[in-house]
Amino acid sequence: DAGVIQSPRHEVTEMGQEVTLRCKPISGHNSLFWYRQTMMRGLELLIYFNNNVPIDDSGMPEDRFSAKMPNASFSTLKIQPSEPRDSAVYFCASSSAGGPQETQYFGPGTRLLVL
Amino acid sequence: AQSVTQLDSQVPVFEEAPVELRCNYSSSVSVYLFWYVQYPNQGLQLLLKYLSGSTLVESINGFEAEFNKSQTSFHLRKPSVHISDTAEYFCAVSENTGGFKTIFGAGTRLFVKA
Numbered sequence: 033d034a035g036v037i038q039s040p041r042h043e044v045t046e047m048g049q050e051v052t053l054r055c056k057p058i059s060g061h062n063s064l065f066w067y068r069q070t071m072m073r074g075l076e077l078l079i080y081f082n083n084n085v086p087i088d089d090s091g092m093p094e095d096r097f098s099a100k101m102p103n104a105s106f107s108t109l110k111i112q113p114s115e116p117r118d119s120a121v122y123f124c125a126s127s128s129a130g131g132p133q134e135t136q137y138f139g140p141g142t143r144l145l146v147l
Numbered sequence: 148a149q150s151v152t153q154l155d156s157q158v159p160v161f162e163e164a165p166v167e168l169r170c171n172y173s174s175s176v177s178v179y180l181f182w183y184v185q186y187p188n189q190g191l192q193l194l195l196k197y198l199s200g201s202t203l204v205e206s207i208n209g210f211e212a213e214f215n216k217s218q219t220s221f222h223l224r225k226p227s228v229h230i231s232d233t234a235e236y237f238c239a240v241s242e243n244t245g246g247f248k249t250i251f252g253a254g255t256r257l258f259v260k261a
Contacts, residue, residue, distance in 0.1 A: 049251060074254060077248065078245055087246075125191075131247065133198050133243075135196065136193075138190030138192075140188075140189060
């Protein structure tokens, strides 16, 4: 299996621009998670989906952030408009639908720099 | 709600020395506990996890962790570290309530020196 795939791996953009991060979970996994990692705040859960439905988006920082999962094999995290404080590494992870005991499999991350 | 505290942000240690990375959690219900490792410029990957049964769990590369319910701890240990163990280690907890949310600690950076 290819594992969790994220694109792009690196993104540099200017403040105010729209940024779209993409994730393909492991085939057969029904839960998908978006995290943000920064030196100051560590690893933060932004949102997670189960069977393509958003279950908890309480970690989404503000309305500038949105996430979708139109099907079982694809999810996007969008930031519009982007700000310098959004600079971070964004990880996507997936797990099977068995529940909280399941291992999460992380993608390699997207390193975002907003100038 | 559950929470996780990793007591050390950085742990420097010499090669072949033993190491312990400390983790305490807080929860009002039964929990599942995890240790993940993150190598530079990579995503996190599972090192080991405790679900039930024996309180001592082991990984394939010599790490072990012991679940201590009375002290609400899940410390990670290795009797002899290698340079290749240099990485960041995250303790994580999820509650056995049917949800999917896992809370990660702030991470401990293990630096193994020659």
